[in-house]
Amino acid sequence: MKTIAFIPVRGGSKSIPLKNIKPFCGKPLVCWNIEALEDCPEVDEVIVATDSDKIERVVTSQSYKKTKVYRRSAENACDTASTESVMLEYIHYAQLPSDDIFMLVQATSPLTETVHFTEALTVYGKGEYDSILTCVRNYRFFWNEDGTSMNYDYRNRPRRQNFSGMLMENGAFYINKVRNILESGNRLSGHIGIYEMPEYTATEIDEPDDWVVLENLMRKHVLSKRKEVKISLFLCDVDGTLTDGGMYYSENGDELKKFNTRDGMGFQLLREVGIKTGIITSENTKIVENRAKKLKVDFLYQGKRDGGKLAVTKDICEQLGITLDEVAYIGDDINCMELLEAVGVKACPADAYEEVKAIPDIHIMTRKGGDGCVREFINHIL
Structure with missing residues (x-):
């Protein structure tokens, strides 16, 4: 039965x-x-x-x-x-x-x-x-x-x-x-x-x-009974997360990326409550550097490094004196998976790679990359 x-x-x-x-x-x-x-x-x-x-x-x-x-x-x-x-x-x-x-x-x-x-x-x-x-x-x-x-x-x-x-x-x-x-x-x-x-x-x-x-x-009656997760650091990927994953080129061959302004406001909201922020990406471009300055993030890591994104995050945690359980991260592809599996709170855009969506306890946003999914995750955290 x-x-x-x-x-x-x-x-x-x-x-x-x-x-x-x-x-x-x-x-x-x-x-x-x-x-x-x-x-x-x-x-x-x-x-x-x-x-x-x-x-x-x-x-x-x-x-x-x-x-x-x-x-x-x-x-x-x-x-x-x-x-x-x-x-x-x-x-x-x-x-x-x-x-x-x-x-x-x-x-x-x-x-x-x-x-x-x-x-x-x-x-x-x-x-x-x-x-x-x-x-x-x-x-x-x-x-x-x-x-x-x-x-x-x-x-x-x-x-x-x-x-x-x-x-x-x-x-x-x-x-x-x-x-x-x-x-x-x-x-x-x-x-x-x-x-x-x-x-x-x-x-x-x-x-x-x-x-x-x-x-x-x-x-009031349900979520308040659950153990509160302390978030001290918010990190996110760029391509496919802060952007729609598209690569745009001008007639002169300049690479362009489209960001969402609502995501930018989310970073400001995190900063106002004292949560450190950062961007970790495998690419290395001046565009991302400029966007990071605009967002006033505390940490920017570009380019491939030994140990990948997880090793970078561990270094940041050591600097801040926190653990991976206090980190929130949103990413969309297989190069994000190791870090997503390790952090305390994890999320991905609605159009993330299927293997990413299958990670246990991951929050799948209703918005796609570049369409405000980062802001949606930030709202969830706050």
């Missing part, structure tokens, strides 16, 4: 285009749930069901071990298709055994953590319920349209500490057996149990305002 986590993500969101891969707190939205599930030992497989090439590329570019992409049919990816329809489509396609546990997970609830999946699956494993849904406790007072109060006596208004509230479905995830889903055609059936989640997980992302609210809640 296996436990399958199923995440349906369409490419056709109307209110927020491609919201499932839009950066949420520095990471594509769908990746938050995927990574929480990857860390959950009770989950055997994670299936991302999508109709979008872009969503598939984002998911497969990560180094996930349990996660696979399923290309859902166009019929079950339209605006009128139900979530149950794509669940049933996949169950029939994969010919899942009837005793398998099937957990529907909503990417629009990014504050769901590994502990929530683990606890709910543990409850389900006791066999007391046929299916489980997630809820939060709501302490609002509700009224009927006929002017009668629904969940309290307005003549004796209770204080919050004396009010038990009401359980509200938050849509984070649902657990059932394959057999039950096939028989009922529904995510829930039989004797239904409730797994109560924290009140801050009540909101799902549907409209742009939800995005702003949930990013703030994510920082």
